[in-house]
Amino acid sequence: MMTTGTRESRLSAAFIKLADTLVTEFDVVDLLHWLVEQCTDILDTQAGGLLLADLTGQLQLVASTSEEAELVEIFQLAAGEGPCLDCFRTGTPVTVGNIEADGGSWPTFSAEALKFGFRSIHATPLRLRGQIIGTMNLFSDHIGALVPEDIAVAQALADVSTIGILQERHIRSANVAGEQLQRALDSRILIEQAKGVLAATMKTTMNDAFAIMRTHARDRNLPLRQVADDVIARRISF
Amino acid sequence: MSESAHAEALVPEPVEVNDLCRLFLNSLPVSGASVAVMTASGARMTLCSSGILAARIDELQFELGEGPQSAVARSGQIVMVPDVALGGHDDWPVLGAALGELAVGAIFCIPIQMGAVTVGVATLYSDSPSTLDYDQQATALMIASAIAGGVVQQAMVAALDEGAEESAAAPALRREVHQATGIVLVQLNTTATIAYARMQAYAFANGIPVHTVARDVVAGSLTFEDTLS
Numbered sequence: 001m002m003t004t005g006t007r008e009s010r011l012s013a014a015f016i017k018l019a020d021t022l023v024t025e026f027d028v029v030d031l032l033h034w035l036v037e038q039c040t041d042i043l044d045t046q047a048g049g050l051l052l053a054d055l056t057g058q059l060q061l062v063a064s065t066s067e068e069a070e071l072v073e074i075f076q077l078a079a080g081e082g083p084c085l086d087c088f089r090t091g092t093p094v095t096v097g098n099i100e101a102d103g104g105s106w107p108t109f110s111a112e113a114l115k116f117g118f119r120s121i122h123a124t125p126l127r128l129r130g131q132i133i134g135t136m137n138l139f140s141d142h143i144g145a146l147v148p149e150d151i152a153v154a155q156a157l158a159d160v161s162t163i164g165i166l167q168e169r170h171i172r173s174a175n176v177a178g179e180q181l182q183r184a185l186d187s188r189i190l191i192e193q194a195k196g197v198l199a200a201t202m203k204t205t206m207n208d209a210f211a212i213m214r215t216h217a218r219d220r221n222l223p224l225r226q227v228a229d230d231v232i233a234r235r236i237s238f
Numbered sequence: 239m240s241e242s243a244h245a246e247a248l249v250p251e252p253v254e255v256n257d258l259c260r261l262f263l264n265s266l267p268v269s270g271a272s273v274a275v276m277t278a279s280g281a282r283m284t285l286c287s288s289g290i291l292a293a294r295i296d297e298l299q300f301e302l303g304e305g306p307q308s309a310v311a312r313s314g315q316i317v318m319v320p321d322v323a324l325g326g327h328d329d330w331p332v333l334g335a336a337l338g339e340l341a342v343g344a345i346f347c348i349p350i351q352m353g354a355v356t357v358g359v360a361t362l363y364s365d366s367p368s369t370l371d372y373d374q375q376a377t378a379l380m381i382a383s384a385i386a387g388g389v390v391q392q393a394m395v396a397a398l399d400e401g402a403e404e405s406a407a408a409p410a411l412r413r414e415v416h417q418a419t420g421i422v423l424v425q426l427n428t429t430a431t432i433a434y435a436r437m438q439a440y441a442f443a444n445g446i447p448v449h450t451v452a453r454d455v456v457a458g459s460l461t462f463e464d465t466l467s
Contacts, residue, residue: 074395078395177390178357181397185397185411187397189411192411192413192420193423196423197421200421200424200425
């Protein structure tokens, strides 16, 4: 999964690639996915999410490396509380080395994060010339705050990415929120249909059908939506 | 009052799910309302409805897959049906006939937009035939725009929530209908599209709602058989 080489060489490669994107055509959502993945690899965090403010100033989830991170970010936005939101509002990094012990200010966020196995988090502001346009959030399954050196790396990668983000008009429309919504609804419909297929073929309950799909998805590191798609198309059975 | 202050007065924070409908009822001469998100792929989720009739008008359009909601989702323009009983619903003949049996006078569908993208529709109805004048249409659009962000967020949270509860009063994504579709496609050894069409046909033939057919399929009391094989 991850390229070999020292951390320094991986960092250099990351910066070179980022510089490329500033002068060539690129898909900004791909860039954001890549950014979050790079940070999770280089900094040894386990998952990440990226929130960007849309034209009305409302934060939207634009990229995430896992369904767990996606859910924690979405619930955080819906609840209106969390370290990522504090980071956006203050424009300064927010580190929570131990969510269970120190997440008292954000009870809803902390409960959700712990439920998904995240025990620490670091939120980095995306900023350019004094404007905060979003946050990049890194989740870990272990306790411990990022050391200052790592915090600086995260900020540097985020800062260079921000230039590319602001240049890309696509991100500054409501298309992203609309696409995210469509993906979420389509996925939910597929999952429910797939539950029906499994309930009928395996004579199980809907809940058991879901558990079977979720276990399969996790064991093979597949998105749940893809497993649902395969079940409905009768490409896999259990 | 300035326009933004007027909008703020109409949309107090925070906004609960049922309040989405109430915002329209408080500001416009309508008898009921429902709010749904709709995507270009045809997926939809109902977020609230103010009463049984509002829910039925919404449910019919989901069941039949036709109606002013779909037109608004595509065009992003308000659609008004000032007198449902007058007929002439060339674009939704089956829905027109079904609506004729309800105590509905007029229907207005308002696009909910974020920027240039229509993310949902607010469906308003009046007991008697009527229209919305220019100012009322502007008010409706203003409310719709103000709630758009919250509507999308609530819809995403509900869609991602595996354990979300649904009911006839709060059907949301109509998960049971989709689960039944999965069961029927196994029973008929066919696609989801055909399985759903068969459920629709059965519902019409027997004069019952699709969600009732779905409930019976999931409960196991109704089975579809592949009679052509």
